[in-house]
Amino acid sequence: MAIVTGSMDVQAEVAHAITLAESGTPTVLDLEGHAGFGKTYLAREVARRFSADRVLRATAYEDTQSDPLSLLQQLGVPVAGLSSNALSASRALGAHLDTLPGTGPVIVVLDDLQWADPESLDAVGVLMERMAGDRVLVVAGHRPIGSRHARWVTRLRDVPSVVRVVLAGLDDEETLALLHESTPEAPLSLAKRLRVHTGGSPLFIRSLLHEYAIADLELLAERHELPASQELVATMGERLSRLDPAAVATLSAIAVIGVDGAEPFILSAVADVSDVTTALDILAKQGLVVIDRASPAARARIFHGVVQAAVYDNIPPATRERMHAIAAARLTSPGERLRHRVAAARSADDGLAADLGAFADALHEAGRYREAARFRRQAAQLSSDPDERGGLILDADLESIFALDLDDLSVDERDVGLSTRARLVVGSKLAAQRRFVEASDILTSLTDPDLDSLDPLAAYRARVMRAWSLVAAGRSAAAALHDLDIAETGSVTDAAVRGYAVIARGQAAQRVAPVEQRMSIPGLLSVDRAQLASSPQGVIALAWRGAVMSLTGMPNEAIGDLTLVTSRFGAGQMEFADGVFHALQGFAYFVNGQWPRAEMMIDLSRGDRPLYAAPLSAAIEPLAGVIAGDPDRARAALGEARRIRIHGPQPAAVHAGDIVDVLTLFFVGSLTDQTDWLEGRIRDLGSPDDWADEQVPHLWYVAQAIGAGWAGHPEAAIRWAELLRTVDPPPWSSDIADWLEARVDTSPIATIRLAELARAGLSLPVLNALLQVDVAQRTVTEPERSARRMHAASVLRALGADHLAKSLRDEPNSAMESEPENSLLSVLSEREREVAALILEGLSYTQVAKELFITRSTVSFHLSRIYAKTGTNSRHELIAAARQNSV
Numbered sequence: 001m002a003i004v005t006g007s008m009d010v011q012a013e014v015a016h017a018i019t020l021a022e023s024g025t026p027t028v029l030d031l032e033g034h035a036g037f038g039k040t041y042l043a044r045e046v047a048r049r050f051s052a053d054r055v056l057r058a059t060a061y062e063d064t065q066s067d068p069l070s071l072l073q074q075l076g077v078p079v080a081g082l083s084s085n086a087l088s089a090s091r092a093l094g095a096h097l098d099t100l101p102g103t104g105p106v107i108v109v110l111d112d113l114q115w116a117d118p119e120s121l122d123a124v125g126v127l128m129e130r131m132a133g134d135r136v137l138v139v140a141g142h143r144p145i146g147s148r149h150a151r152w153v154t155r156l157r158d159v160p161s162v163v164r165v166v167l168a169g170l171d172d173e174e175t176l177a178l179l180h181e182s183t184p185e186a187p188l189s190l191a192k193r194l195r196v197h198t199g200g201s202p203l204f205i206r207s208l209l210h211e212y213a214i215a216d217l218e219l220l221a222e223r224h225e226l227p228a229s230q231e232l233v234a235t236m237g238e239r240l241s242r243l244d245p246a247a248v249a250t251l252s253a254i255a256v257i258g259v260d261g262a263e264p265f266i267l268s269a270v271a272d273v274s275d276v277t278t279a280l281d282i283l284a285k286q287g288l289v290v291i292d293r294a295s296p297a298a299r300a301r302i303f304h305g306v307v308q309a310a311v312y313d314n315i316p317p318a319t320r321e322r323m324h325a326i327a328a329a330r331l332t333s334p335g336e337r338l339r340h341r342v343a344a345a346r347s348a349d350d351g352l353a354a355d356l357g358a359f360a361d362a363l364h365e366a367g368r369y370r371e372a373a374r375f376r377r378q379a380a381q382l383s384s385d386p387d388e389r390g391g392l393i394l395d396a397d398l399e400s401i402f403a404l405d406l407d408d409l410s411v412d413e414r415d416v417g418l419s420t421r422a423r424l425v426v427g428s429k430l431a432a433q434r435r436f437v438e439a440s441d442i443l444t445s446l447t448d449p450d451l452d453s454l455d456p457l458a459a460y461r462a463r464v465m466r467a468w469s470l471v472a473a474g475r476s477a478a479a480a481l482h483d484l485d486i487a488e489t490g491s492v493t494d495a496a497v498r499g500y501a502v503i504a505r506g507q508a509a510q511r512v513a514p515v516e517q518r519m520s521i522p523g524l525l526s527v528d529r530a531q532l533a534s535s536p537q538g539v540i541a542l543a544w545r546g547a548v549m550s551l552t553g554m555p556n557e558a559i560g561d562l563t564l565v566t567s568r569f570g571a572g573q574m575e576f577a578d579g580v581f582h583a584l585q586g587f588a589y590f591v592n593g594q595w596p597r598a599e600m601m602i603d604l605s606r607g608d609r610p611l612y613a614a615p616l617s618a619a620i621e622p623l624a625g626v627i628a629g630d631p632d633r634a635r636a637a638l639g640e641a642r643r644i645r646i647h648g649p650q651p652a653a654v655h656a657g658d659i660v661d662v663l664t665l666f667f668v669g670s671l672t673d674q675t676d677w678l679e680g681r682i683r684d685l686g687s688p689d690d691w692a693d694e695q696v697p698h699l700w701y702v703a704q705a706i707g708a709g710w711a712g713h714p715e716a717a718i719r720w721a722e723l724l725r726t727v728d729p730p731p732w733s734s735d736i737a738d739w740l741e742a743r744v745d746t747s748p749i750a751t752i753r754l755a756e757l758a759r760a761g762l763s764l765p766v767l768n769a770l771l772q773v774d775v776a777q778r779t780v781t782e783p784e785r786s787a788r789r790m791h792a793a794s795v796l797r798a799l800g801a802d803h804l805a806k807s808l809r810d811e812p813n814s815a816m817e818s819e820p821e822n823s824l825l826s827v828l829s830e831r832e833r834e835v836a837a838l839i840l841e842g843l844s845y846t847q848v849a850k851e852l853f854i855t856r857s858t859v860s861f862h863l864s865r866i867y868a869k870t871g872t873n874s875r876h877e878l879i880a881a882a883r884q885n886s887v
Contacts, residue, residue, distance in 0.1 A: 018137060051104055132854075262300065266330055365495070376393075430469075626667045651694075663703075667804050704716075
């Protein structure tokens with residue numbers, strides 16, 4: 001990544017980015033600079049080097065940043081019915097790029113990204129992160145300001161190939177070259193003064209050159225009276241004063257209507273100009289408007305957003321209001337009509353406020369929370385009733401929280417003690433940030449009278465958010481159920497939080513139920529999967545059941561449930577997703593010994609998660625380091641996951657975290673890591689004994705037994721094994737309980753029992769591998785010891801745990817030198833292993849692309865590298881080699 005400012009450096013970096021893209025490395029050319037510093041000009045220069053049919057362009061505008069996927073829509077992606085989920089949207093964008101005609105690189109020019117909708121930013125970022133081998137160059141221009149800019153920069157961190165250029169303005173020589181374009185005799189002294197005066201902004205310098213002759217500028221410079229080009233409005237006012245009045249009125253009408261421009265007949269009405277064609281010709285010759293003739297009816301728009309703003313600010317207020325009122329009557333889009341009605345309003349207007357609120361309600365029902373927030377805030381500004389205004393602001397804040405636009409709230413944490421509304425907003429914000437302990441502290445301060453003072457919908461949301469926070473913080477399940485019972489008996493409901501209510505109730509109900517009434521494994525599985533998948537509520541229940549099955553150690557059942565759930569995300573049918581269910585599906589694959597599949601699901605969970613990682617998905621993340629054989633990556637993920645769980649000790653996340661901690665440390669941890677695990681767990685999250693009488697996932701008993709054994713507490717390990725054997729035992733519990741007991745028993749009889757279990761094998765592949773390692777380490781006599789280590793290493797390699805297999809082989813006096821160093825897939829990159837795993841399952845290119853949310857060309861690229869690295873030449877050879885390697 002390069003940061004440059006000079007012209008020569010800029011051109012070199014641009015050429016480097018183009019070379020990378022042309023050679024098959026998908027690259028982002030990131031252009032950062034303040035307004036007028038040449039981002040748009042440079043992006044156009046890049047685009048001109050390529051065939052027009054391979055160039056896509058989109059510009060983000062300030063008044064469309066609340067429209068989900070609006071940037072993708074400009075690129076030509078069909079967004080009707082498309083989920084705004086990052087993975088789904090990125091796949092749709094990739095599919096659109098695949099359809100472009102011609103050959104050569106695809107150039108995607110994105111301008112003014114500081115105003116882009118977050119969904120489009122995420123889609124572009126995820127696509128570029130997952131692409132490989134595709135000849136794609138994304139040219140992204142943005143100012144270094146605002147939350148959208150920060151989100152884009154965050155996405156860029158995960159993109160493998162980024163060339164970053166920071167445009168800091170022209171230098172003296174570049175300014176002189178710009179002057180020489182119109183006046184070759186312009187002196188260097190004037191260039192220096194203009195460069196200082198404008199900060200080197202090409203746009204501001206060009207504006208001056210449009211307004212003044214070089215001789216006039218020299219005279220003004222000598223007088224130290226160069227125009228204030230930073231105030232482009234004043235410059236534009238001077239320019240407009242020299243234009244024909246009809247042209248000025250037409251240009252003003254375009255500025256009023258908005259960034260997309262309008263057809264001539266609309267402009268004629270808004271501008272009150274009969275001969276609008278002549279006016280547009282004048283404006284086009286002046287370089288102020290662009291006529292788009294590709295659509296059925298030609299549309300005129302202003303060339304640059306900065307110019308549009310300058311024109312708009314030069315329109316007299318009364319004229320602006322009149323034009324907005326006419327536009328409101330002429331345009332067909334309900335949202336645009338409301339926008340113009342708001343702009344035309346001179347004072348409070350309760351009727352308009354009601355219309356805005358009704359439109360926001362429709363947007364909310366459609367899941368378009370960001371747009372709903374914008375319209376509710378406008379409604380609040382126009383309402384004459386202070387109470388109504390306060391309610392609208394509260395609703396707007398909650399809409400922003402649902403959209404994860406947490407910088408747009410009207411209150412902050414310092415307002416917690418002031419009002420019921422402020423506490424609800426801040427508590428909900430903290431819950432959205434996964435800071436569940438703090439969220440529950442604030443939301444539990446709301447008393448029943450406080451909640452009664454809210455409107456029914458706000459009270460419903462408050463109770464659901466409080467219940468969710470209580471459960472996620474590991475606090476009173478009874479209090480959570482009390483809130484949910486009251487919420488569900490009320491007269492209103494809200495799809496935006498309904499998923500949280502279902503998940504919170506499922507977890508809380510299990511925690512408070514007497515032992516005899518707790519949901520059993522047979523009970524959970526008694527409902528047919530297809531029946532649950534037939535309704536939105538059923539899919540949420542299916543997601544909850546799949547999560548329980550995953551952590552319980554029923555991987556096949558979990559994979560079946562969660563595959564259905566995650567496929568609904570991809571199809572845009574279910575939006576209750578933050579990476580958790582992909583992560584849980586990955587965990588189930590890990591336990592089932594399908595590590596390549598596990599790796600791809602954990603990878604997808606990263607692409608699918610929003611701004612704040614859920615504690616449960618973060619808890620599973622370390623397994624990616626295990627699969628990659630990267631102890632440092634795994635340990636870093638363990639530390640981050642522990643930090644997140646401390647802020648949000650959701651029971652399921654705590655349980656999953658314990659299980660993953662132990663599995664991770666078994667595979668890649670040191671003896672010290674293992675010995676110290678239990679003490680650290682108690683220090684950070686409390687004693688596991690506090691959960692001994694609670695309903696917990698069965699793999700948690702396994703983790704606690706192993707952890708107790710590491711800490712030198714064999715009696716505790718045996719107690720956990722007995723709970724595994726007796727509390728609603730899954731089919732595999734007896735043999736695994738025997739293993740857990742035998743591994744902390746050093747007697748000869750226990751050693752014999754371990755060997756018997758190892759010969760028979762355990763039904764859960766990942767635990768079977770751990771058993772084989774235990775037996776290999778327990779056996780002391782040769783040649784049985786070498787044979788055990790060879791067998792254990794073979795089992796580990798079959799999983800993909802080459803790191804631990806190598807550590808067994810590298811022990812002193814090893815007889816395993818003849819064993820192969822690596823499994824077939826270990827030489828591949830993370831993404832290549834994902835592709836190989838699906839190819840080995842018999843999926844087609846198209847199916848692999850759909851499964852991994854990548855393009856077909858990316859699949860082809862990865863497969864060519866897989867063949868080269870594995871010494872194969874076709875799918876059939878790869879499958880044969882994999883079978884031979886597993887023998």
